[in-house]
Amino acid sequence: MKLAFEDYISIFIHQTDLTLTSYVKSRLAPFNLAPEQNLIMMLLWQKDGLTQNEIAEKLNKDKTNIAxxxxxxxxxxxxxxxxREHDRRSLQVFLTEEGKELGNRVAAVAEEFNAQICEGITEQEFAQVRRILSKMCANLETGIADRSSHT
Structure with missing residues (x-):
């Protein structure tokens, strides 16, 4: 093993994700909402009436998990x-009144969480993190495409 455990960036990112998810889970528990369910709700609070397929694409999740x-x-x-009227196989997802009301309460928690984790981070640093993570994803996608073209 050439790299030490703590030198693998993927492990550091994973551990960071676990920490963030654990915190979010505890904050969402009073609302009877799991972190992954909250992602769906956030999309619907932004744009109600998305199809299940659109939600799956936006969250990069398989359709079975989304369903x-x-x-x-x-x-x-x-x-x-x-x-949907023109395609009976495609299901649209709409917020109920309770779901809309939940958005008003959860939005404050989400804003507070975002402010807390971004505390002391400049907009330039945040943009750099996004750029670097996007590059990492692109590197994987390129590698996957390269491997599949050689088979």
Whole structure:
């Protein structure tokens, strides 16, 4: 093993993600909302009426997981699903009144969380983090494309 455990950037990113997710989970628990469910809700608070497929694409998640999370959110009374008029197989997801009201309460938690983790970080540093992480993703996508073209 050439690199030490702490030298792998992917491990550091993963540990950071676990820390952030754990904190978010504790803050969302009083709202009966899991962090991944919150991502769906955030998309709907931004634009109500997305299809399940659009949600899956925006979150880069497989459709089966999204369908399960949407079902759970529907059971909680936060959303409702409806078939689209011109395509009965495609389901649109809409906020219920309870879901809309939840957005008003969770928005404050999300803003506070974002402010806390970005404290002391300049806009330039934040832009640099986004650029670097985007490059890392692009490196993986390029590597995956290169490997699949050689098979």
């Amino acid at each position: 399960r999370m949407i079902f759970n959110l529907e059971q909680k009374g936060f959303i409702r699903r409806a078939s």
